[in-house]
Amino acid sequence: MARVYNFSAGPSMLPEAVLQQARDEMLDWQGSGMSVMEMSHRGLHFSGIAEQLTADLRELMAIPDNYKVLFLQGGATAQFSMIPLNILQGKSKACYVNTGAWSAKAIKDAGRYCQVVVSASAEASGFDRVPEVSQWAIDPDAAYLHYTANETIHGVEFPFIPESQGLPLVCDMSSNILSRAVDVSRFGLIYAGTQKNMGPAGVTLVIVREDLLGAVDTKLPDVFNYAVQAKNDSMLNTPATYNWYLVGLVLRWLKSVGGIKAIEALNIKKAAHLYQVIGQSRFYSNPVQTDYRSRMNVPFILAEPALDKIFLEQAQALGLFELKGHRSVGGMRASIYNAMPEQGVKALCDFMVEFESKHA
CATH class of the missing domain: 3.40.640.10 (Type I PLP-dependent aspartate aminotransferase-like (Major domain))
Incomplete structure (x- = not known):
């Protein structure tokens, strides 16, 4: 599997x-x-x-x-x-x-x-x-x-x-x-x-x-x-x-893998991939001020909340799991801790771009 x-x-x-x-x-x-x-x-x-x-x-x-x-x-x-x-x-x-x-x-x-x-x-x-x-x-x-x-x-x-x-x-x-x-x-x-x-x-x-x-x-x-x-x-x-x-x-x-210095550099790259997709989009948004955005937990809101369920279903079909946001905030949340590989973040980014092109 x-x-x-x-x-x-x-x-x-x-x-x-x-x-x-x-x-x-x-x-x-x-x-x-x-x-x-x-x-x-x-x-x-x-x-x-x-x-x-x-x-x-x-x-x-x-x-x-x-x-x-x-x-x-x-x-x-x-x-x-x-x-x-x-x-x-x-x-x-x-x-x-x-x-x-x-x-x-x-x-x-x-x-x-x-x-x-x-x-x-x-x-x-x-x-x-x-x-x-x-x-x-x-x-x-x-x-x-x-x-x-x-x-x-x-x-x-x-x-x-x-x-x-x-x-x-x-x-x-x-x-x-x-x-x-x-x-x-x-x-x-x-x-x-x-x-x-x-x-x-x-x-x-x-x-x-x-x-x-x-x-x-x-x-x-x-x-x-x-x-x-x-x-x-x-x-x-x-x-x-x-x-x-x-x-x-x-x-x-x-x-x-090089200790904390190396993993920090990778975490910066992973978060940058996601925030770039969100920042260039009119479909996704992140409510946090730029200077204080988390490298570990990236919440994002879809412009049409009615599409949340479809987004999650299609993401899961591609092997992208547990993206539902916390009930108090809504929307989505991608947690990209140390063990999340960069290719996992890129796969999510690619899906987000494709989903927006079809539904925005």
Whole structure:
């Protein structure tokens, strides 16, 4: 069966080389006589997998030594609560920037544990931009400043790392981690679900600066305590071992294609193909201001919404899947994460041009 191009916002495509290696090692991992699924997380074989996973991520992202790398569960959604529970450090306020649906979810959950100061919001403009930084109101008494690097639903991405005016900077990078170079030392904490650019669903990455660990309520369960998880190498409970293994394969694949610098260059090209088709068209439109258009998630609206169903059916017939936009925005959305090959984006572009010629 021919593989299709999966434009889903997540879980997303995995590199074919990763899937093939996982298939080849399914029954017998490197002569061990067992599948990774069957290995004890305390055993020698899996310990090596875990150590390599962490080492490869540290190398790819140039993570400084004073940061802990955690592989947890519960998705980014769990982190919306775990972050204020772990790093308020006795303070009662935290600053958040609202650039879309995922920022709003983080704000809502944090509000259970502290006073949330919304330092800036793009809601009034329909989440079509990053708010002008000069107008952000950052409270110096807050514990941290939180922002979402890329909004998958609205297709808005920060093209820069914001200044936090001395507060620890916290970032949800779930949908663009490993897609572009970032200076980790600028952040207090980075978190991301793995199901977009790092592997399958089931693992949540947290990169946290050591000085932010430890000052938590004694009633906080150990499984939600970053310091305890760090002390136990993210194995306080049995981790999602096979998912860790698959994330490790994705990291090795990324290294094999040239690392983050190379994949960022490719991502720029892929996004440019799509935005060029949209920009030259009177049939397709994208509501996001040009400077803040996402490289990862490209929403586009057809001039005639009545054609949406036909567009999706014909796209799927050509092997172009999961293009339906989020219900809150409508239209279409093409998610073009790291594993989406350039030829997949070109195939979509060719179809869009042909569809317009027949229906515009």
